[in-house]
Amino acid sequence: MSFTVTVLPSGRSFKVERDERILAAAIRQGIGLPYGCKDGACGSCKSRLIDGRVIHGAHQASALSAAEEEAGFTLTCCAAAQTDVVIEARTVAGAGEFPVRKMPTRVISIERPAPDVAVIKMQLPAFDPLRYHAGQYVEFLLRDGLRRSYSMANAPHTHDDKPWIELHIRHMPGGKFTDQVFDTLKEKDILRMEGPFGSFFLREDSVKPMVLLASGTGFAPIKAIIEEMQFKGITRAAVLYWGCRSKADLYLHDWAVQAAAQMPQLRYIPVLSEPTPEDAWAGRIGFVHQAVMTDLPDLSGHQVYACGAPVMVESAHRDFVALCGLPEEEFLADSFTSEADKHRA
Structure with a gap:
């Protein structure tokens, strides 16, 4: 038995088998829904259930709370349709472009x-x-x-x-x-x-200035995005904030410095939360998302790409939207959830 999932406001629809996760069916059929971990931990696939009934598999309360579920939200990565379903979700152009x-x-x-x-x-x-x-x-x-x-x-x-x-x-x-x-x-x-x-990649249809926010090895996809910007000649203003504990954790610091030197539209601001005396650090100190808020208290006209530890991504999302006026849809994230994170209550 299969059901039909309709996505608003795009109006796109696709089939999902009984007990198949909605996101898995979307990926299989090249439908570009937003998502990250696929394991109910990051919340990137959170959508509003407009009509129909789903059953949720195991997921973290931080990704979808009981109150949110009661209010009609769903995680497509762990929701199995039990009837035809209508959901409200932003479709991501290009997310299903390449075959898995x-x-x-x-x-x-x-x-x-x-x-x-x-x-x-x-x-x-x-x-x-x-x-x-x-x-x-x-x-x-x-x-x-x-x-x-x-x-x-x-x-x-x-x-x-x-x-x-x-x-x-x-x-x-x-x-x-x-x-x-x-x-x-x-x-x-x-x-x-x-x-x-994943749906974490550059939205090339936007001309807004960008904040590229990374913690730890969350720098990896940000590096790829910067390389693509340079290759395609994308001249949107961008500032890279890379947060780590100590200087040694800025494992490609020289690469980031060189990229900023080669790209006039890119600035690079490293931030250390726990520099050691040996670091002799004269740069920024503290939590990396707070450094962004200090420099850019008004993010209403920006687009943010955040990648790294869940606590950083969640804090940035909450504070940028609530305190800095960032539009919800302009916060794009890839939360690096470890297996321990995925199984944490």
Whole structure:
């Protein structure tokens, strides 16, 4: 048995099988709904249920509270339709443009720009190149059906006759995948992955000045977006805020400095929350989203791209909208939810 999902205000509709998650059906059919983690943790796919009935799978209260569900909101990533359904959600042009596919990938190189960060380059099949938007992510397919998600840190145009992607992976001690990356993964190892996924990428139809907000390895998709801006000659004003604990965590600081030097429309402002005495840091100190609010108290005319730890993304979303006048629809985010985050009550 299948049901019809209609999306307002676009009027697009698609079929969903009974007990199939609405978002999974949308991705399968190339319908561009907004989403991030696909696991009920980030809230990026939150939509309003206008008509019909759904059953929610497990999800975090921070992504969809009981009060929000009672008020008629739903998470399409963990909502299964039980009838024909009408939802209100922004469709994202380009989100379903490239087919999701599974493919093998080979490790080209592994670098450690910081003690707990690995920058890995992965070779893609030349006969079946991965097409994606800068800012999207792939999922590694592990044993027992487990998956781990990482954003591409290089823009698509950087591919040559030997296509490759760059990933920034932070070590999470005890993590099933990151322990492997830091302990046993080596050059020429082959992994399987699937992608591209996600609706976090540059909205090229906008001319608004941009805030590019990153914490930790949330810098990865922001880096890809900056590369794409430079390649396409996009001249919109942009300011990159990169928040980390200490100077060592700014693992591609020189790259960011160079990018800002090459792009007149781009400014770079690193912010450290816990600089060490050895850092001899003379730059900004504090929480990175608060640095944005200090510099740009009025965000009503801006567009924000935020990526990194859930606490940073959630705080920025809340404060930018409530205190700085940022329109809700202009906050675009990719929350880097770890497996621990996804299973936290």
